[in-house]
Amino acid sequence: MxxxxxxxxxxxxxxxxxxxxxxxxxxxxxxxxxxxxxxxxxxxxxxxxxxxxxxxxxxxxxxxxxxxxxxxxxxxxxxxxxLTQERTNPRGCVRVDVGSVVANLILMPRLPAFYKRYPQVQIALGVSDRPVHLVGEAVDCVIRGGAMTDQSLVARRIAQMAFTTVASPAYLAQHGTPANPQELLDGRHAMANYFSAASGRIVPAVYVRGDQRFEIAAQGPISVNESTAHLNAALTGLGLVQTFGPIVQPHIDTGALVEVLADWAPPPMPFHVAYPANRHVSAKLRVFVDWVVEVFKPYNAGRAAAASMALPRGTT
Missing domain, CATH: 1.10.10.10 (Winged helix-like DNA-binding domain superfamily/Winged helix DNA-binding domain)
Structure with a gap:
């Protein structure tokens, strides 16, 4: 044996x-x-x-x-x-799990440059907003927003993502533009909500200005558990949507979406790339993680800089 x-x-x-x-x-x-x-x-x-x-x-x-x-x-x-050339010439497949909006609007537009740098590394991109068990599902790393509390993972912070609230021009023409988050609580406006795939509960939209704080978790006309659908809810006029600023900035630039409640900025969300703590970090995983850190670096430059730098112009 x-x-x-x-x-x-x-x-x-x-x-x-x-x-x-x-x-x-x-x-x-x-x-x-x-x-x-x-x-x-x-x-x-x-x-x-x-x-x-x-x-x-x-x-x-x-x-x-x-x-x-x-x-x-x-x-x-x-x-x-x-004893091989893997360190200087990494090769093989890296299995990655990432949310759909981040995959489509941030990673994939830049993958050609990654492949040019590392032609013998392949990426198997699992695209979902659901939690995954890295070891059980043989995933090498994940990119996720929010606090990382799993002690079995090594989590490397890669960004602080600012939030923006948007709505379509058609929605605002029909319902008006909110001046205060209180209007969302009073039912004068509808939120297209995002709910957690793990718990099934709505993730509140948070609004902060000075010592004032609002958490909006009221049931709107639609709630979704996937980030691309959440963005599309705003584009199709189903209600107000609070999501990551750099994700919606191209649509604000084209006029497809309008930013509202801009002076009510919630705290930014940390993003991490994480991988199992007890697993050897191969050369192919190491170069991918380092590349992800480069890609997300503009998001740490502040809200305005991240909005203008992070996404390729014209991405939709």
Whole structure:
């Protein structure tokens, strides 16, 4: 038995939580995965995994074995990288998960420049606003807005994204322009809301000026859990939308959207690129993370600078 291969297969089963998912990620037949783990258990004379019809759980002995072998496998990967040209010529596929608006309007317009710099790195871009389990779904990194509280991840802050409230000219012609967030609470205006894909709850739109603060979570005519649809709700006149300023700036420039409540600025949202803390950072992942930091750098320059610098002019 190839012990290193067996260790790698066992680690993937633990991370994926399933023999089937591990086999898919390793591109191996499921019986081969099962047999390698069984042989490893026989060699060690200990039960590493508890198998039921629904799931696989790690025994205390298996958890201890995984923690120690994960470090060994990471060290082996680093040694192999040092002995190849991967560090100076990274190659392979990086699996990334990112929200739809950030993917379409920020990353994808700049990917040709990335490929020119790193022609042998491929990006598998998972586009969604739902939470993902990086290890279980074999995702290398995520780009997300908001506070990062998961201690199993290394989170690198890449931006502070300012918010802007917008509406279509048609909506404002029919309903007027709000002068104060109180009008949203009074029902004189409709909010097109964004709700969390994880909790199903509406994410309040926050408005701050001095010591005044409003949180608007009233149910409007539509609520969505995906950022591109949220933007389209504003473009189609379904109500006021509070979203990231650089995302809507091109539409403000063309007149498709109008900014309102500009003097009620909520706190900006931090953005992070995050990856598992216990996983070796490969050369391909390292260059991608460094590139993401470059791409998002303009968003740290303040609201006006980010709006003018961050998105390619004419992006829609």
């Amino acid at each position: 190839d012990q290193i291969t067996a260790m790698r297969v066992f680690a993937r089963v633990v991370e994926a939580g399933s023999f089937t998912r591990a086999a898919d990620q390793l591109q191996m037949p499921k019986p081969s995965v099962t047999k390698l783990v069984q042989r490893l258990e026989a060699r060690l004379k200990v039960k590493l995994l508890q198998r039921t019809t629904r799931r696989v759980t790690v025994t205390p002995e298996g958890a201890a074995y995984y923690q120690r072998t994960a470090r060994v496998l990471a060290e082996l990967e680093e040694i192999e990288s040092d």
